[in-house]
Amino acid sequence: MLKIERHRIILSELNKYGSVLISDLSSQLSCSEETVRRDLKELENKNALKRIHGGAFLPEKDDKGAPIEIRETIFSKEKEALSSYVLKNYIRESDTIILDCSTTCLKLAQLIFNSNIKLTIITNSLRISNLFSKQSSQIKLIVIGGEFRHRSNSFVGYQATDSLQNYNADKVFLSCPAIDLKLGLLDNNYKESRVRKAMLNQAKQHILIADHTKFYDSAEFVIADLSKIETIVTDKSLSKEWLNTLNNTNIKLDYIIKESSND
Incomplete structure (x- = not known):
């Protein structure tokens, strides 16, 4: 298949679904994942899309964040390991x-769902709510x-930020x-940034869970x-710069070293 035809199909899929995965495109276009990566890079250089680990998406004018459907596929093993560690070490019965x-x-x-721990959970996530x-009676x-x-x-x-003011949590x-x-x-979205700020204000303990790439990325808000x-x-x-900064600000750093490559 000619490159111009691959590009046409990629853009068509993006316009239809808002995001694409390299693995899916490789199968659909009958070419290697490396070829798809080169195609995505060329299209990004033309401002036709934004690449992300494992795929690409169409950023919106007021929202440059990747859709949740594609974010769920990124660093899934790391998220599983981090979440398991947090559940075991930072969440207590009746929190x-x-x-x-x-x-x-x-x-x-999802890990909490599969455990028997008794908790109160406050969230603005539809997926967590569903x-x-x-x-679970727990x-x-x-x-x-x-x-x-x-x-x-x-x-x-404002409905979300106002509602959060009614609650007092042990941990966020x-x-x-x-x-x-x-x-x-x-954050990539102003309104989401305000909700996250309000969440911080309504909890006694503040815990950030983040894979290592987020410390070298950027966002608008x-x-x-x-x-x-x-x-x-x-x-x-x-990095040493990050370690020095966290040490100087008395922020506890708790990390799990992963020897395997990200996928």
Whole structure:
């Protein structure tokens, strides 16, 4: 198949679904994944799409974050390991916890669902809400309503931030899109950033769960300064610059070193 035809099909799939996976395109186009990666790079250089690990998506004018469908496929093993570690080490029976709409917190919720722990969970995530609608007398679920954001399957806006002010949680678990040495926690969507900020304000303990790539990424909107976080749980040791910064700000770094390659 000629390159121009591959590009046409890729753009058609993007316009239809909003995101594409390299593995799916490789099968559909009958070419190697490396060829697909080169095609995506060329199309990104033409501002036709935004690449992400494992695929690409069409950023919206006011929302440059990747759709939840593609984010769920990224670093799935790392998210599983991080969530399992957090459940064992940071969540206690009868805790009231806040979970954001990240796919990492969705994975944590799935592990909680399969455990017998008794908790109260406060969330703005539709997917987490749907998960616990199938079960469980052990879980008291509080869903923060508001304007529905399709890209993250979450509820945002002033209704969400106002509603959060009615609650007092033991712990909040966040996994924001990016973390910056100087700016702190960052988000791709303004309304989502305000919800995450409100979540931090309503909890006694603040725990960030993030794979190592998020410490070297960037996003548009500031959620909060690093000083709002007491603990960071990540999957690999960070750079010396990051280690010095976290040490100087008395932020606990708890990480799991993964020797295998990311997939």
